[in-house]
Amino acid sequence: DAGVIQSPRHEVTEMGQEVTLRCKPISGHNSLFWYRQTMMRGLELLIYFNNNVPIDDSGMPEDRFSAKMPNASFSTLKIQPSEPRDSAVYFCASSLFHEQFFGPGTRLTVL
Amino acid sequence: GQQVMQIPQYQHVQEGEDFTTYCNSSTTLSNIQWYKQRPGGHPVFLIQLVKSGEVKKQKRLTFQFGEAKKNSSLHITATQTTDVGTYFCAGKVDSNYQLIWGAGTKLIIKP
Numbered sequence: 001d002a003g004v005i006q007s008p009r010h011e012v013t014e015m016g017q018e019v020t021l022r023c024k025p026i027s028g029h030n031s032l033f034w035y036r037q038t039m040m041r042g043l044e045l046l047i048y049f050n051n052n053v054p055i056d057d058s059g060m061p062e063d064r065f066s067a068k069m070p071n072a073s074f075s076t077l078k079i080q081p082s083e084p085r086d087s088a089v090y091f092c093a094s095s096l097f098h099e100q101f102f103g104p105g106t107r108l109t110v111l
Numbered sequence: 112g113q114q115v116m117q118i119p120q121y122q123h124v125q126e127g128e129d130f131t132t133y134c135n136s137s138t139t140l141s142n143i144q145w146y147k148q149r150p151g152g153h154p155v156f157l158i159q160l161v162k163s164g165e166v167k168k169q170k171r172l173t174f175q176f177g178e179a180k181k182n183s184s185l186h187i188t189a190t191q192t193t194d195v196g197t198y199f200c201a202g203k204v205d206s207n208y209q210l211i212w213g214a215g216t217k218l219i220i221k222p
Contacts, residue, residue, distance in 0.1 A: 042214045102153040
């Protein structure tokens with residue numbers, strides 16, 4: 001198994017631009033999590049999907065952030081418009097039972 | 112809200128010395144997981160503890176779950192350069208899907 005796949009690995013964009021992060025979870029996993037990691041705030045859960053349905057998006061910072069999971073093998077996290085304070089590493093993780101398997105992350109820099 | 116406090120934030124050790132990180136929850140946990148994140152990497156699952164008072168070992172790593180299921184520790188004996196990274200605890204509360212993450216303890220080996 002290839003593990004959780006995220007793309008792009010690095011993204012540099014200018015303030016105001018739309019950013020789309022992509023995630024392919026491990027086949028057969030029924031839970032998917034989007035996290036954001038920064039030095040200041042540590043690891044924050046943004047949104048959780050179970051069986052492709054968003055269960056809790058209370059961690060999404062504001063309306064500029066949106067996430068979708070159109071099927072069991074794909075999810076996106078979109079930021080529109082992006083701001084410099086959105087700069088962080090964004091992780092996608094998937095799970096079947098208890099253990100969460102993290103992807104390599106997308107390092108986002110908003111100038 | 113529910114919190115998991117993790118200390119210390121950093122620990123500098125000489126190679127060969129021991130390392131310990133502690134987690135304390137504001138609420139009783141159903142289980143606690145430990146993850147390791149290497150510099151520039153993503154969190155990787157190490158172990159899950161479920162039972163009150165449980166102790167598990169993985170080579171030089173010893174994990175403990177407190178009797179009240181509110182605290183946990185990770186102890187590394189005779190640290191090696193390969194142990195460098197940040198160690199996170201993450202607790203799960205019954206009736207809740209998500210993990211409550213500690214802030215992590217960064218293990219630094221002094222040159």
